[in-house]
Amino acid sequence: MLMISTGNKAVAAAVKQAAPSVVAAYPITPQTEIIEQIASYVAAGEVETEYIPVESEHSAMAACIGASATGVRTFTATSSHGLLYMHEMLHWAAGARLPIVMANVNRALGPGWNTWAEHTDAFSQRDTGWLQVFVGTVQEAYDATLMAFRIAEDERVLLPVMVNLDGFTLSHIMQSLETVDLGDFIPANRLPYAIDVKNPMGYGPMTGPDDYFRFRWDIERSMRDAREVIRETEEEFARRFGRKYGPAEEYRCEDAEVVVVSMGTLGKEAEVAVDILRKEGIKAGSMRLRWFRPFPDLDLKGREVVVIDRDYSFGFGGVVAASLKAKTGIECYNVIAGLGGQEVTYNDIADFVRDRRIGEEMWFGVSE
Amino acid sequence: MSTISEIPKEEYITTCTAACAGCSSSLSLRYVLKAAGPDTVLVVPACCTSVIQGMYPNTSFNVPVYNIAFAAAAACASGMSKAFRSAGKKTNVIVYAGDGGTVDIGIQALSGAFERGTDFLYICYDNEAYGNTGMQRSGATPLGAVTTTTPAGKTETKKDLDQIVAAHNPPYMATACSAYPLDLYKKVKKALSIEGPKFIHILAPCPPGWRYNSDKTIEVGKLAVKTGSWVLYEREYGKLTVSGPSRTALKKPHPIEEYIRAQGRFKKATPEIIAELQQSIEKNLARIKKEEEGIC
Ligand SMILES: Cc1ncc(C[n+]2csc(CCOP(=O)(O)OP(=O)(O)O)c2C)c(N)n1
Ligand code: SF4
Ligand SMILES: [Mg+2]
Numbered sequence: 022m023l024m025i026s027t028g029n030k031a032v033a034a035a036v037k038q039a040a041p042s043v044v045a046a047y048p049i050t051p052q053t054e055i056i057e058q059i060a061s062y063v064a065a066g067e068v069e070t071e072y073i074p075v076e077s078e079h080s081a082m083a084a085c086i087g088a089s090a091t092g093v094r095t096f097t098a099t100s101s102h103g104l105l106y107m108h109e110m111l112h113w114a115a116g117a118r119l120p121i122v123m124a125n126v127n128r129a130l131g132p133g134w135n136t137w138a139e140h141t142d143a144f145s146q147r148d149t150g151w152l153q154v155f156v157g158t159v160q161e162a163y164d165a166t167l168m169a170f171r172i173a174e175d176e177r178v179l180l181p182v183m184v185n186l187d188g189f190t191l192s193h194i195m196q197s198l199e200t201v202d203l204g205d206f207i208p209a210n211r212l213p214y215a216i217d218v219k220n221p222m223g224y225g226p227m228t229g230p231d232d233y234f235r236f237r238w239d240i241e242r243s244m245r246d247a248r249e250v251i252r253e254t255e256e257e258f259a260r261r262f263g264r265k266y267g268p269a270e271e272y273r274c275e276d277a278e279v280v281v282v283s284m285g286t287l288g289k290e291a292e293v294a295v296d297i298l299r300k301e302g303i304k305a306g307s308m309r310l311r312w313f314r315p316f317p318d319l320d321l322k323g324r325e326v327v328v329i330d331r332d333y334s335f336g337f338g339g340v341v342a343a344s345l346k347a348k349t350g351i352e353c354y355n356v357i358a359g360l361g362g363q364e365v366t367y368n369d370i371a372d373f374v375r376d377r378r379i380g381e382e383m384w385f386g387v388s389e
Numbered sequence: 390m391s392t393i394s395e396i397p398k399e400e401y402i403t404t405c406t407a408a409c410a411g412c413s414s415s416l417s418l419r420y421v422l423k424a425a426g427p428d429t430v431l432v433v434p435a436c437c438t439s440v441i442q443g444m445y446p447n448t449s450f451n452v453p454v455y456n457i458a459f460a461a462a463a464a465c466a467s468g469m470s471k472a473f474r475s476a477g478k479k480t481n482v483i484v485y486a487g488d489g490g491t492v493d494i495g496i497q498a499l500s501g502a503f504e505r506g507t508d509f510l511y512i513c514y515d516n517e518a519y520g521n522t523g524m525q526r527s528g529a530t531p532l533g534a535v536t537t538t539t540p541a542g543k544t545e546t547k548k549d550l551d552q553i554v555a556a557h558n559p560p561y562m563a564t565a566c567s568a569y570p571l572d573l574y575k576k577v578k579k580a581l582s583i584e585g586p587k588f589i590h591i592l593a594p595c596p597p598g599w600r601y602n603s604d605k606t607i608e609v610g611k612l613a614v615k616t617g618s619w620v621l622y623e624r625e626y627g628k629l630t631v632s633g634p635s636r637t638a639l640k641k642p643h644p645i646e647e648y649i650r651a652q653g654r655f656k657k658a659t660p661e662i663i664a665e666l667q668q669s670i671e672k673n674l675a676r677i678k679k680e681e682e683g684i685c
Binding site for chain 2: 057076
């Protein structure tokens with residue numbers, strides 16, 4: 022069905038179709054619309070979901086963990102400080118190998134209070150063992166949420182998945198959305214070792230170094246396997262529903278001499294910037310990085326690279342640029358832009374490319 | 390002091406804030422600060438007050454305001470109070486937190502600070518929902534009220550925060566309501582004259598959340614008290630005294646319908662729910678009467 026939707030409502034629509042048994046959530050701007058929408062589906066009897074209006078995000082994730090451990094499908098959504106307040110439980114969810122799906126509406130962190138887009142919230146959860154995907158359109162928010170359930174619940178993965186969408190610039194904007202007839206795209210959730218009173222087991226007891234070490238390795242093994250599961254899932258999605266996704270969305274990259282790497286909605290601005298630059302004779306391309314964990318292999322050999330980081334690791338550098346460099350050895354021009362919702366237009370991005378100084382870092386709009 | 394005209398003329402909130410028209414939580418804060426005076430720091434978790442104070446580099450408040458994460462107000466105030474006292478300063482440390490930041494996400498920090506005997510005043514202004522994020526239910530939302538996460542009306546009853554606080558045996562705790570500023574003013578004055586953890590719970594009607602016209606904000610607060618939905622009292626060292634405005638309600642409360650009909654948020658409340666609300670008022674009034682008489 023074709024409709025007009027906000028990013029938040031698109032996520033809620035996907036959740037409704039995936040029909041988790043339990044949703045436990047806590048409101049926070051700009052995520053609130055997702056859970057309000059789900060609460061209204063539940064109240065109207067449009068979906069058979071138990072909705073738990075918990076008293077904090079720590080409890081939201083803890084409730085999802087408790088529910089998921091019994092083998093049912095679970096979902097939550099949060100943003101910014103909510104995500105940070107969950108941090109302990111995020112490690113727990115991944116360590117307990119629970120396929121929880123969460124939407125995180127990317128927002129800056131206080132102080133001062135700022136509800137606009139930034140990616141530092143999600144990147145701060147980098148090492149929790151969650152898979153993380155970043156989307157750029159309302160349609161993709163919907164599609165990625167559906168795929169997240171299938172990927173998380175695949176027995177080769179059994180790790181939680183976070184779907185990230187930019188606060189306001191995606192969560193609250195209206196674009197067209199085509200919903201799908203889901204069919205059996207997401208198979209029934211079959212969690213091995215779900216709690217079963219007929220087969221009593223201890224979950225997460227004291228564990229010595231050797232076993233603990235093996236459990237950690239098992240998380241990483243699944244993260245590596247997840248690449249294949251993601252590929253298969255995205256291919257199957259394209260086969261059934263016609264929309265193609267991959268580790269990054271490439272735009273005019275084939276013959277590009279300079280490539281802009283970015284994430285989220287800035288990646289869509291970058292595409293416009295590429296068109297502008299091409300008209301000037303600059304062979305530019307855009308690569309919008311979609312998956313952050315597991316981190317994909319990107320083919321950037323032989324090109325100049327401009328990385329836009331809507332985040333920062335203080336005392337080190339932009340997180341995306343640093344990750345790319347660590348993975349590929351590539352030196353880039355690292356632009357730090359858009360923190361706290363700072364406006365970054367396609368013209369600004371075109372300027373970043375025109376003025377690139379490979380090997381340097383530039384804070385957009387700050388002159389020293 | 391017996392009339393409102395005796396309240397100091399000094400203002401600690403400018404006439405221009407980001408509050409909604411008819412916001413009674415900011416009105417309450419105005420009187421809180423008049424009572425507290427300039428040697429005061431406000432500690433504010435995420436809530437409407439984070440918005441009301443204005444946007445950097447401006448502020449509408451004329452005392453230092455320390456903004457802190459949603460769950461953390463009472464713990465932050467613990468540190469601040471200890472630091473002031475260790476430096477020999479008597480500065481008032483006042484938490485001004487919403488109901489969500491108090492009864493839900495912040496209750497652990499609140500309990501800890503009270504158990505440790507922290508010298509501070511914790512004020513919960515209760516608009517019975519999450520105002521900042523657009524009126525989702527909180528643990529303090531009453532039965533039957535529509536919020537954006539309880540579109541059919543809340544199915545659970547309001548959490549009894551005051552009983553929880555009372556279980557910590559603070560030297561002073563009180564309830565207040567924005568419609569009775571003189572009563573509020575006096576309670577803040579008294580609280581700040583006592584050492585240790587003090588608590589004031591203000592019912593703060595909220596026009597957009599409770600769905601009534603902003604010019605009715607005092608009327609709705611008065612109806613809460615007249616119907617006994619909200620009882621004004623103070624408990625000093627465990628001794629409860631019902632405050633003047635609630636004396637009549639204690640004897641003969643107006644029917645709850647008067648309060649409920651003045652607000653849009655109860656429009657889905659069934660006669661059964663209204664009866665349940667009425668019963669809980671009667672139970673509560675009886676309990677308070679007994680406690681005041683010393684029979685409990
Ligand atoms: C950890 C965390 N979760 C959620 C939020 C979002 N948030 C900010 S204020 C608020 C509601 C506050 O409600 P209440 O305490 O009742 O104060 P009010 O807004 O009604 O004044 C919420 C959910 C946040 N800032 N931090
Ligand atoms: S939502 Fe209610 S409490 Fe918040 S500023 Fe508006 S009137 Fe005041
Ligand atoms: Mg509130």
